[in-house]
Amino acid sequence: MKDFFKQYIPYYKNYKLQFFYSLIGIILVAASTSGTAYAIQPLLDDIFINKDQDMLYLMPFIIIALYTAKGFGRYIQAYYISFIGQDITRIVRDKLFSHVLTLDMDFFQKRHGGELVSRIVNDINRIQSAVSNSVAEFLRETLTIIGLIGLVIYHSPELAFYGLVVLPLAIYPLSKLAKRMKKLSFKSQESNSDITSSLSESFNNIEIIKANSTEKIEATKFSVHNMIFFKYNMKAIKTNELTSPLMEIIGAIAFATVIIVGGEKVISGEMTTGTFSSFIAALFMLYTPIKKISSLYNKMQDAIAANERINDIMAKEATILSGNELLPENINKISFSNVELKYEDFTALTDINLEAKKGEIVALVGDSGGGKSSLINLIVRFYDTTKGDILLNDKSIRNIDIKSLRENISIVTQRVYIFNDTIAANIAYGYEIDEIRVIEVLKQAHAYDFVMAMKKGIHTVLDEFGTNLSGGQRQRIAIARALYKNPKILILDEATSALDNKSESIISEVIQEVSQDKITFIIAHRLSTIKNASKIAVFKSGKILSIGTEQELLNSCSEYQRLYNSANI
Numbered sequence: 001m002k003d004f005f006k007q008y009i010p011y012y013k014n015y016k017l018q019f020f021y022s023l024i025g026i027i028l029v030a031a032s033t034s035g036t037a038y039a040i041q042p043l044l045d046d047i048f049i050n051k052d053q054d055m056l057y058l059m060p061f062i063i064i065a066l067y068t069a070k071g072f073g074r075y076i077q078a079y080y081i082s083f084i085g086q087d088i089t090r091i092v093r094d095k096l097f098s099h100v101l102t103l104d105m106d107f108f109q110k111r112h113g114g115e116l117v118s119r120i121v122n123d124i125n126r127i128q129s130a131v132s133n134s135v136a137e138f139l140r141e142t143l144t145i146i147g148l149i150g151l152v153i154y155h156s157p158e159l160a161f162y163g164l165v166v167l168p169l170a171i172y173p174l175s176k177l178a179k180r181m182k183k184l185s186f187k188s189q190e191s192n193s194d195i196t197s198s199l200s201e202s203f204n205n206i207e208i209i210k211a212n213s214t215e216k217i218e219a220t221k222f223s224v225h226n227m228i229f230f231k232y233n234m235k236a237i238k239t240n241e242l243t244s245p246l247m248e249i250i251g252a253i254a255f256a257t258v259i260i261v262g263g264e265k266v267i268s269g270e271m272t273t274g275t276f277s278s279f280i281a282a283l284f285m286l287y288t289p290i291k292k293i294s295s296l297y298n299k300m301q302d303a304i305a306a307n308e309r310i311n312d313i314m315a316k317e318a319t320i321l322s323g324n325e326l327l328p329e330n331i332n333k334i335s336f337s338n339v340e341l342k343y344e345d346f347t348a349l350t351d352i353n354l355e356a357k358k359g360e361i362v363a364l365v366g367d368s369g370g371g372k373s374s375l376i377n378l379i380v381r382f383y384d385t386t387k388g389d390i391l392l393n394d395k396s397i398r399n400i401d402i403k404s405l406r407e408n409i410s411i412v413t414q415r416v417y418i419f420n421d422t423i424a425a426n427i428a429y430g431y432e433i434d435e436i437r438v439i440e441v442l443k444q445a446h447a448y449d450f451v452m453a454m455k456k457g458i459h460t461v462l463d464e465f466g467t468n469l470s471g472g473q474r475q476r477i478a479i480a481r482a483l484y485k486n487p488k489i490l491i492l493d494e495a496t497s498a499l500d501n502k503s504e505s506i507i508s509e510v511i512q513e514v515s516q517d518k519i520t521f522i523i524a525h526r527l528s529t530i531k532n533a534s535k536i537a538v539f540k541s542g543k544i545l546s547i548g549t550e551q552e553l554l555n556s557c558s559e560y561q562r563l564y565n566s567a568n569i
């Protein structure tokens with residue numbers, strides 16, 4: 001708990017004024033609650049026993065004034081403290097998302113998108129009330145407790161002793177409950193993120209689910225997660241709800257003791273009925289804030305568990321670090337020198353030596369799983385080599401500023417990423433929209449005609465998954481996007497696989513044309529796609545078996561001959 005507040009208290013510095021207003025609200029509530037309890041004494045003694053007429057007409061105004069002050073106090077406290085809580089969570093959510101985006105590709109491959117969504121949305125929501133309402137409620141209830149304790153001691157220190165002596169008895173069971181709450185909160189949050197993961201998986205794979213009629217299987221899988229979530233929540237409720245009866249029983253013991261001791265004092269005339277009633281009212285009122293504080297403590301456990309999960313991600317750091325040098329203006333070659341890449345224990349690439357020069361198209365071919373995409377992962381620094389180095393001219397790729405590297409590389413993969421925005425914005429993604437350039441690259445990517453056939457042309461809004469486009473159209477949009485920034489390095493990883501032969505051959509010509517001033521890598525399984533390649537590297541099980549022109553490989557590389565014959569390049 002201490003760590004939690006240590007982490008969040010610095011944020012409060014930005015909300016001094018809001019905190020001041022809510023503090024006024026808190027004080028108003030605490031003071032008017034104690035005032036209400038105090039008012040019982042004159043109500044009984046002056047009005048009912050001494051028959052004081054003036055008090056009779058004054059008391060209703062006092063009561064209205066007390067409750068108005070309490071209502072007003074509660075309102076301004078709730079408003080300003082919620083403002084603080086909402087704003088802190090907004091800032092933390094921004095921070096978390098920005099931080100997550102800086103993490104390595106590896107991190108995203110290991111985590112479910114749904115799990116990350118759950119952390120950024122649900123876990124942060126759990127913190128929100130802890131940093132706002134809980135803090136305010138804690139302050140308010142503490143002040144109320146102080147006020148009421150002051151009042152009971154003022155009325156009768158002896159009775160106050162009997163009324164309060166049982167309180168410490170509650171500490172042990174309450175702390176046990178809090179510990180259990182923390183454990184359960186952690187589990188409930190984890191199963192909540194399982195639910196989000198399961199949902200996002202189902203919606204992302206909806207086509208497969210429908211095509212295989214596996215709706216029921218998926219619904220059953222989901223209901224397992226849902227049931228676990230329900231069970232943890234119920235366990236948490238069972239634990240949390242114990243706080244209230246526990247406090248009430250302890251309160252009843254105190255109340256019973258006070259009735260005996262106080263009753264005797266009233267009977268013997270040592271205490272007036274009004275004082276005794278006011279004392280009992282204050283004692284009663286006292287148990288409500290105490291109960292609230294202990295249930296707040298349980299709620300805090302939920303926030304602490306959520307915060308630990310958030311800190312766990314915040315503590316992760318990118319291992320692919322940017323270098324300080326800008327990418328050379330003119331890249332004449334990329335060389336791979338004795339490169340090895342391991343994904344944890346699995347060696348995906350071994351002893352890779354390859355050179356690609358400006359103006360060349362280098363084709364990477366080989367069986368599935370051979371390591372072609374892994375090589376691409378290294379060029380964009382999604383991963384770093386575990387041995388050897390990649391040189392751009394003569395600079396190690398690790399010394400180059402990642403932003404400047406990636407700004408000069410365009411990559412088109414089999415999976416086309418579309419943003420829920422206009423076609424023009426999708427093409428110029430990350431850059432200012434220059435409509436003339438957008439049209440130019442749409443023409444190059446052989447996409448102009450179908451875009452113009454749409455009602456709003458380049459201003460047509462695409463949805464996130466590009467469902468208003470065919471597979472081939474999506475690929476053409478992706479190729480246009482890749483060409484838009486006129487990259488120094490162009491990478492096409494199965495970028496034309498969804499195109500028909502005619503479009504594919506037209507695009508191949510376009511690539512041939514634009515590749516003059518770039519270094520181009522093409523991964524393809526179709527022979528026609530690589531026919532313009534300056535050289536072909538044949539991959540097998542993470543190694544390059546041979547490098548050469550098509551003719552050279554057909555003459556000397558049996559693996560290439562096999563691929564060629566089976567047309568499985």
Ligand SMILES: Nc1ncnc2c1ncn2[C@@H]1O[C@H](COP(=O)(O)OP(=O)(O)OP(=O)(O)O)[C@@H](O)[C@H]1O
Pocket residue numbers: 109343346348366367368369370371372373374375539
């Ligand atoms: N992020 C990753 N973590 C662990 N293993 C990976 C990862 N990416 C790829 N691999 C493994 O590395 C090997 C090479 O994969 P890679 O994607 O580079 O092959 P590829 O030649 O591009 O195959 P394909 O033609 O099917 O796309 C495969 O065995 C694959 O399972």
